[in-house]
Amino acid sequence: MISKAFLESLYLFYRFMLKRLRNSYTTYGRTHKCPPPDKLSTQTIVCDMEGALLRNSSTFPYFMLVALEAGGFSRGLLLLSLYPLISCLSRELALRLMVLVCFLGVRKESFRVGRAVLPKFFLEDVGLEGFEVLRRGGRRVCVSSMPTAMVEGFLKEYLNVEVVLGRELKVFGGYYTGLMKESEVKAGLALEELLAGGRVTEDGIVGFGGYSSSLHQQLFTCCKEVYLVSEVEKRRWQQLPISSYPKPLVFHDGRIAFRPTPMSTLCMLLWLPLGFPLAVVRALVFICLPYALSVPLLASLGMRNRYVTSSTAHPKADGGSHGSRQLYISNHRTLLDPLCIAAVLRRNVTATTYSVSPINEWISPIRTIRLTRNREEDRRRMKKLLEEGDLVVCPEGTTCREPYLLRFSPLFAEVSQEVVPVALETSVTMFYGTSTSKFKYLDPLYFLMNPSPCYEVEFMGKVATGSIGGKECSSYEIANHLQGQIGRLLGFECTNLTRKDKYLMLAGNEGIVEGDINRR
Structure with a gap:
């Protein structure tokens, strides 16, 4: 039989722990008792992460991104069909089911969605108020129920x-x-790391979470203070502005251009049977019809x-004489860039x-014409092409989706x-028309599958490549100058990043396909 003394001791211990729990948990946001910045530092x-950093605690859109980008439309359809069941299950069971659907059979080495796709969507969901609390910490530890x-x-x-x-x-x-491993093992190891060497004591750990998702986290039990925020309060948070990003989001990958909530994902899947044939028709119009017919017909197809131009930069509709061959340089958004320039000019051009x-x-x-990345050979090819007709060059060497310009190659100024x-x-609004995947040949098709894709083309005045404002300059200086001019016109920020930087970050390679090696 259990002794009376043991029961009394158990009761006293329960009351002690309950009192400690009540004294340690404070509400952040409602009582405004968050430690001052000098203390947090x-x-x-x-x-x-879900409870106190993201404005929306639902993890379904992020798992849908994994399903679509790592598994394709069929896996996304499966996850969407299970959504009614997922919404009825407990948080833990729903999480395990989504992980099973999204990750089963995915190769670990080739999984880059977490680094190349999800950061954009996470950043767009981060609350400014939650980020400010995290930013003030001397050391920052984040816990998440997601893998x-x-x-x-x-x-x-x-972050x-x-x-x-x-x-x-x-x-x-x-x-x-x-399948997931038990989280308690990892939490225990992390706690040992935080307390190792006496660098951090239990009195120096402050927790920040949400009412609905943070109380089960093991690490919060070792915090002296824990500040909680409710879902209602998070809905009033401001979105973290792009200017406040700790690191600029210049590159990201993936096909999906919207936050795939259950309803928006359903709309996308319903659009596909119509969007695919529509994209094929748009492509055939581009390929088969003259520009005088294709441009208005494409407008009728959505x-x-x-087209914007100044009086000093008005492109001629005819081909001009042999001596009027023109070199056009542009920033690079999709593979259709040279086609859109040709459509505005109403004549064919050559694209590198x-x-x-x-x-x-x-x-x-x-x-x-594919360039070789051999400077002398590429200069010779471009000069020859320019003698034969108008030439379009994208000095960035690769596409960039975000409002940034990559470094311009100065080769065009030497031609x-x-x-x-x-x-x-x-x-x-639905699909991005660029990627770093092995299915890059589908990029134009994805762009044309959007319900209403839009292209804006603005011609600037002719610029001499040997001088800036009457002062002689090098090819590198004119490349940087024109990068800045295009950037200011578009409202884009100029960077020193290159094609190699993009592919190393997003795809783990230098962006050179086998065909390039064989052509060298």
Whole structure:
């Protein structure tokens, strides 16, 4: 029999723990008792990502992104069909089911969604108020119920979080099994790391989470103070502005251009049977019809085009004489950039390319010439092409989706005495028309599958390549000058990043396909 003394001791221990719990948990936001910044700078912040950093605690859109980008439309359809069941299950069971559907059979080495796709969507969902609390911490620790493979790249690279505690996935034969390891083991190891060497004591750890999702986190039990925020309060948070990003989001990958909530994903899947044939028809119009017919016909098919030019940069509708061959340089948004410039000019041009799929080259209605990345050889080819007709060059060497310009190669300034800069901007609502995947030949098709894709083309005045404002300059200086001119016109920020930087970050390679090597 259990002794009376034991029961009394158990009761007293229960009351002690309950009192400690009540004294340690404070509401952040409602009582405004969050420690001042000077105090937080000497403490470790343990932040619950879903509960206190993101404005929306639902993880379904992020798992849908994994399903669509890593598994395709069929896996996304499966996850969407299970959504009614997922919404009825407990948080833990729903999480395990989504992990199983999204990760089963996905190769671990090739999984780059967490680093290349999800950071953009996470950043767009971060609340300014929650970010300010996390930013003030001397050391930053983030806990998440999502797998580490989904959140670690975002938290460490974009929010400067030092320790990330997510759920670990089981792997067999190099493939994810869709099963998760127990989180208690990882939480215990992280706690040992925080307290190791006496660098951080229990009195120096402050927790920050949400009412609905943070109380089960083990690490919060070691915090002296825990500040909680409700879902109602988070809805009033401001979105983290782009100017406040700790690290600029210049590159991201993936096909999906919207936040895939259940309703928006359903709309996308219903659109696909109509969007695919519509994209094929748009492509055939581009390829088969003259520009005088294709441009208005494409407008009637939902493709919006906007052409802007100054009186000094008005492109001639005819081909001109042999001596009037023009070199156009533009920023690079999609593979259709040269086609849109040709459509505005109402005549064919020649486009230089890097690592374009042979399929795209074969079906292109304009002439494309692949450069070799050998400076002398490329200069010779471009000069010869310019003698034969108008030439379009994208000095960035690769596409960039965000409002940034990559570094301009100065080679174009060594080919012609004058150039016409062209500023391009695109707008999509459903699919991105660029990627770093092995299915790059589908990029134009995805762009044309948008319900109403938009292209804006703006011609600038002719610019001499040997001088700036009457002062002689080098090819590098004119390249930087024109990058700045196009950037200011578009409202884009100029960077020193290159094609190599983009592919190393998003695809883990230098962006050179096998065909490029064989052509050298």
